[in-house]
Amino acid sequence: MSQENILTVENLVMHFGGIKALNDVTFNIKRGSVSALIGPNGAGKTTVFNCLTGFYKATGGHIMLSANSKDTSVIKVLGEPFKVTDFISPVAFYQRLKYKMFGGSHLVNRAGLSRTFQNIRLFKEMSVVENLLVAQHMRANRNLLAGIFNTSSYKRSEDEALERAFYWLGVVDLTEFANRLAGELSYGQQRRLEIARAMCTNPEIICLDEPAAGLNPSETEALTKMIRVLRDQHNTTVLLIEHDMGMVMDISDYIVVLDHGEVIAKGNPDDIKNNPKVIAAYLGAEEGEEVTL
């Protein structure tokens, strides 16, 4: 298991029919960093996220997640087709069969990766606190009989889950809305709740898809603070997609720039700011033309 990189993406390829959404994307995310994925509209940023989180099954390449003290190949746990070599090696055959039968995107989350969506996807007809409880079912006693008979271990695990839910409600400043329906919250509150819900699955890396979209400047500032809290107090690696360049340059340690499904630049914010290729991609300049930000 790699100690330094929590996420290793190699030669990631994603085709939708004849459209090449991602073409040979390679980057690494360092443990404990705040990294950003930026690029013009349609560059393939969300597609990368969807591949990382198992929302899509990538056409080719490798995604290795090194979290919860083990390596998980994201593409493998989604279930791959059988290969000829599997029929020679029983171990490979068993693994392939296991993931084909029981694999799926839930395993990616259980391996320590969590995400939020650009368009908010809360369980709108459940209460705020239930949204957070549902995300924690993996660590608690979820035996149905224990639930019906309300055993003491079940009660204890429920109490712990509630406590954690209220802790996160406090972090995102939604404690007073705990029993409201999630769909009744305002837009900014829903965004914060989504982050809290993602954090309740106890991830080592959280992927935020445009967390600041639709927020006003003061809300964006609060969000920036919260992302720092996630990294500094909860040792969570943060990977975000964002269009708000001020925010990206402010909080990122590392930036990956995508354009037309390819990585055109990687580096720290200062390098990216002065990279001519990035400026060209954003401003649409001709090759070789001099542009400054």
Next chain:
Amino acid sequence: MDIVLQQLVNGLTLGSVYGLIAIGYTMVYGIIGMINFAHGDVYMVSAYLTAIAIALLTFFGVQSFPFILIGTLIFTIIVTGAYGWVIERVAYRPLRNSSRLSVLISAIGMSLILQNYVQLSQGPNQQGVPTLLSGAIRFHVGDGFVQITYMKILILLIAFAGMGVLTYIIQKTKLGRMCRATQQDRKMASILGIDTDKVISSVFVIGSSMAALAGVLVTLDYGSFDFYIGFIMGIKAFTAAVLGGIGSLPGAMLGGIILGLSESLFAGLISSDYKDVFSFSLLVLILIIRPSGLLGKPAVEKV
């Protein structure tokens, strides 16, 4: 007056049975958006399993009714639940990501397979179980009387207890929370680490258990059954689910009871030949006024 009261009692028992079966339709529709046409036949299988369980228990010398009832319920619920699990695994899961129509056809196929398999293995003739609980309470009302058999009381008690336990599971337990989350957004639930395939399987098992509960109760009450009873019961229960708003759990229970009551009252007061016509007309009427059913949420078109 006595007829009205008598038919109210009959209707309530019939309705609670419809409600139990309707739960299976509504939960499956809620979670994967398909109509499980094989559900009525799962109910039919449970009727046969009831007879098998009673035969086995009497063979081993169990004589007292409460033990027979509990033994039959446990056996039938477990085996019928297993049927539900297998049906989902074999007929629906491979088609999870294909069009809705193919799953529907698969469900109809599954229904035919179950009917023919039972017909082949158990014979096409009507079968029966002996009456195990007889006796009734009589109330004198005016000139006539109202008679409530002990079996009807038992049906009401067990059916409402079953609905109560189910409501508790869905509202309060972890599995229920996972079911509701999966129902609202399956992909998101799986991103949060919920094994949605397992949740869907458990919904099928729960729905089949409820059908088994209904199957045991009806079989003990009526005493006779054949391989075809699942069809009409399935249609009625499906009607109840639609009436109450498909996808809504309290809706299914309410729809079942309304359907049962209106059917019995119409049969008792006007004509028993036209009771089905009346209940389906009621469905049409309610759908004209409330297209999403009594407790269903109106579908909002996303733009």
